[in-house]
Amino acid sequence: MDLHSAQANKDFFREDISEYVAQLQLHMALQARNLVPTLTQARDSREQLLQQTQANIEKLVSRQVI
Numbered sequence: 001m002d003l004h005s006a007q008a009n010k011d012f013f014r015e016d017i018s019e020y021v022a023q024l025q026l027h028m029a030l031q032a033r034n035l036v037p038t039l040t041q042a043r044d045s046r047e048q049l050l051q052q053t054q055a056n057i058e059k060l061v062s063r064q065v066i
Contacts, residue, residue: 025061 042048 029058029061
């Protein structure tokens with residue numbers, strides 16, 4: 001196996017892993033939507049804090065670089 005072939009295999013493997021991670025993140029995000037209550041008008045400051053924290057975490061996770 002020459003150097004070019006080894007690099008191509010490494011790039012292909014990295015692409016496969018990236019695709020798998022992206023699909024897994026999507027699946028987990030969709031699952032999480034089913035596990036947390038839908039965002040409605042917050043009744044109190046505690047519920048408002050929970051909703052804001054959830055939104056902030058989702059933003060951070062969605063912006064992570066693989």
